[in-house]
Amino acid sequence: MTSERELWSLVEPVHAIVYFAPPVSGCLADLGLHGFWNGYFAGRAAPMGAVGPGPVTATFFGFSPAMVAKAVPKVWGRVAPEAALAHRIAAAGSFLAPLLAELEPTTVARGTDALTAAALTAPTNGRALAAAWQAIEPPTDPAARLWWATTVIREQRGDGHVLAATHAGLSGLETTLTHIASGVVTRETMQPNRGWTDEEWDAATARLVRDGVLANGSLTDRGQRLREAVETDTDRLARPVLESLSDDMPAIREILGALGRAIAAGGNLPAGNPMGVPFPSR
Numbered sequence: 001m002t003s004e005r006e007l008w009s010l011v012e013p014v015h016a017i018v019y020f021a022p023p024v025s026g027c028l029a030d031l032g033l034h035g036f037w038n039g040y041f042a043g044r045a046a047p048m049g050a051v052g053p054g055p056v057t058a059t060f061f062g063f064s065p066a067m068v069a070k071a072v073p074k075v076w077g078r079v080a081p082e083a084a085l086a087h088r089i090a091a092a093g094s095f096l097a098p099l100l101a102e103l104e105p106t107t108v109a110r111g112t113d114a115l116t117a118a119a120l121t122a123p124t125n126g127r128a129l130a131a132a133w134q135a136i137e138p139p140t141d142p143a144a145r146l147w148w149a150t151t152v153i154r155e156q157r158g159d160g161h162v163l164a165a166t167h168a169g170l171s172g173l174e175t176t177l178t179h180i181a182s183g184v185v186t187r188e189t190m191q192p193n194r195g196w197t198d199e200e201w202d203a204a205t206a207r208l209v210r211d212g213v214l215a216n217g218s219l220t221d222r223g224q225r226l227r228e229a230v231e232t233d234t235d236r237l238a239r240p241v242l243e244s245l246s247d248d249m250p251a252i253r254e255i256l257g258a259l260g261r262a263i264a265a266g267g268n269l270p271a272g273n274p275m276g277v278p279f280p281s282r
Contacts, residue, residue: 003235004236009277013264013277014260023091023095027087030087038071040071041071042075043088045060045081046084046088047129047136048128056068059159059162061161063194064173066195089147093143093145093147097143100146100255107255111146114252118244119153122156122244123156129155133152134152146255150256160238164234173200173201173204174208177201177208178230185276189272189273
């Protein structure tokens with residue numbers, strides 16, 4: 001039986017080609033937008049329009065406001081959100097098309113249709129980023145549509161994680177610190193990729209120690225319960241999507257699993273990635 005976390009582990013490597021596959025991650029340079037983080041913030045935030053740093057910081061959650069402000073709103077003076085969005089979706093589709101061509105066409109069609117339907121009906125109450133991606137007209141190109149569907153589902157779970165962590169009383173940085181303490185990711189990976197200063201990092205750590213969540217760099221019993229509560233709530237909020245896919249999970253598991261393995265084998269998903277997604281190996 002598929003769990004919500006297994007679905008995430010299948011969806012995430014496909015979505016993540018926009019971060020780690022050079023033909024996709026660097027595609028906005030074709031439009032004059034250079035620099036990885038400029039492309040990251042523009043490409044991911046584009047469905048929300050030319051928003052300022054506040055909405056991006058709030059919805060992306062784990063990034064320091066200063067890091068976001070280096071890119072937003074500057075990026076919108078170099079590329080329109082609509083152009084960034086169309087270019088990124090097209091690049092993702094072009095990257096995935098030859099990988100999908102290696103798979104059984106009927107299975108691909110069934111899985112893509114199911115993922116599209118799930119993306120269109122995913123609950124987005126209080127989930128601004130997922131709602132923005134969901135509002136996009138699904139691409140007509142099958143490979144691009146598959147990427148768009150995985151992205152809506154990914155952001156729907158991500159928004160739910162933000163809701164769960166906020167409900168637990170954690171800030172974005174504090175959530176990251178509990179993630180590190182659980183052993184999934186490292187400070188060496190997360191701090192430079194989220195832009196927090198040493199002073200901000202140390203202050204947040206001190207708050208979690210004071211609150212009994214961390215001790216000597218590890219989760220306390222209270223911290224472990226808190227972390228598990230956040231993950232359980234995240235799963236619960238993602239459950240409607242999984243339930244809508246239940247009849248088609250064999251096809252989805254087959255195509256997303258194969259894509260994930262091909263993406264990883266091609267060097268387009270680092271094993272020590274900041275999302276903590278498992279390296280697809282089977």
